[in-house]
Every structure is written in structure tokens, then in C-alpha cells.
Amino acid sequence: MNDTYEPAPSMSTSNKLALIDEYASIARALASPHRMRLLEQLAQGEKGVDALAEKTELSFANCSQHLQELRRVGLVTSRREGKAAIYRLTDDDTLRLMALIQKIARQNIDRVDEILDGIAGGIERPEPVSREVLAERLAAGDVVVLDIRPPEEFAAGHIPGALSAPLDEVGQLAESLDPSTPIFAYCRGPYCLYADRAAAELRQRGFDARTVEGGLPDWRADGRPVATVDRAVDAVI
Numbered sequence: 001m002n003d004t005y006e007p008a009p010s011m012s013t014s015n016k017l018a019l020i021d022e023y024a025s026i027a028r029a030l031a032s033p034h035r036m037r038l039l040e041q042l043a044q045g046e047k048g049v050d051a052l053a054e055k056t057e058l059s060f061a062n063c064s065q066h067l068q069e070l071r072r073v074g075l076v077t078s079r080r081e082g083k084a085a086i087y088r089l090t091d092d093d094t095l096r097l098m099a100l101i102q103k104i105a106r107q108n109i110d111r112v113d114e115i116l117d118g119i120a121g122g123i124e125r126p127e128p129v130s131r132e133v134l135a136e137r138l139a140a141g142d143v144v145v146l147d148i149r150p151p152e153e154f155a156a157g158h159i160p161g162a163l164s165a166p167l168d169e170v171g172q173l174a175e176s177l178d179p180s181t182p183i184f185a186y187c188r189g190p191y192c193l194y195a196d197r198a199a200a201e202l203r204q205r206g207f208d209a210r211t212v213e214g215g216l217p218d219w220r221a222d223g224r225p226v227a228t229v230d231r232a233v234d235a236v237i
Helices: 011-030 033-043 049-056 060-072 093-108 110-120 131-140 151-156 167-174 194-204 216-221
Strands: 076-081 084-089 144-147 183-187 209-215
Touching (some): 011 033, 011 060, 033 049, 033 093, 049 060, 093 110, 093 216, 110 194, 131 183, 183 194, 183 216, 209 216
16 A cells, blocks of 8 residues: 555646646647648638638548637637638737747758758758848849749739749749849748749759748738739738
8 A cells, every 4th residue: 555645736736737738729739730731721811611621632521620620729710601611810820820830840850951952952942031131122123023822812912013923834934034133932821832842943943042931921911011913902901
């Protein structure tokens, strides 16, 4: 018989553990590549479950379950439109969380660099440029900015002055670009590889091409102007 006395956890300890478990629920919600992809899609704008399922190649039921988990911890919210549920990110803090995860992964996980180096095809991969530098260079007019997202996403909103350059058209577009002008490429955000692939292809062709930190959602969250195919609008569209 063990007569060792073990005092019961104090109220403060119990509260702390309960609180930390709630914090950990955010990490558990993010511990799925599918849910991370859903957040990336919702960073572009609100979408219904059908559209999200198609974009992420999930079944409707599976997609809906993942969205409910994200909503449970407050990373996304939803509204009704008829019988359909339309989802969006709850606020820009989710964008900042996504960017922080990417930053920590790139700094500490060797496999991340291996994947990005593979995309670069053995050519040196320069550091991404900040959105502040991008804004300065756009104002100076001495850089070409390429939006590598699909045309429909470009049409819904893009950085003013950017050219639409879907990934499969980058090679053709390169023929019309001046090799002496730097190129900055951006896409959906921290988890999108379109810009990395486009910049790598352009560097292989002899261009000074770099990616931009974040993407269109991060630019908008900074409060910077966004343009559509028809007109410039405020940062929230």
C-alpha cells in the first residue's frame, strides 16, 4: 500500500490547466493540412461549402466537418444565404497567425527549405521582399509586379499596378518583359507556392525575380488599396 500523500491540485493550478487546454484547442484545430488549406482559401474572400470543397478537393461532408471545427475555435465564422452556409475568416488575426506559423516553420524545419530549394531548381533563392518595400518600389515605378493567382481571383481584387500572370502563362509573359527590370511575384499568402514557382522559372530565364511576403489578403489587411479589373477600391472590398 502506498501511503505517500499527494495533495490535490490547487484551484489555481486546475484553472491554469483548463485555460491552457482551451488555448491548445486552437493548435488542435490547425493540426490538419485540410483545415490549413481551407483557411488559405477563405483568406481570399468568403465562400460557400460547395466552392471550398471543390477548391480543396474534399467531399462536401468532410469539408463541412473541417469548417465546423475551425468555427468552433473562432478562426472562421459563417452566415446563411438561403440554405447555404457562407464562411469567412473571423478577422485579420487569423492571417497573422498563418504568417507566423510559416515564419517559424521556415526558420526551424529543414524540410521546408528542402522543398523550397527543390522548387528553385538549384538556383539561389533570394529572401522575399516585404510589402513595405513593394509599396515603395511600386510608387517609384521601377519594378514589375506579377499576381500569380488564377484570373478570377485577380479580377476580384489585386495589388494596384500588378499584372495578372497565372502560373501556366508566366513563360509566355516573360517574352514581353524587360530582363533589366526587377520582378516581384505574389499569390494567395504564406502557404501558396504559385509565386515561388513563377519566380524560380523567371530566375532560370535570367530575370531578377523575387517573391513578396504574404499575399493579397495580407496586403489588404495592412490597410493598403486594392484594385479590381474595373476600378480601385478601399482596402476592404
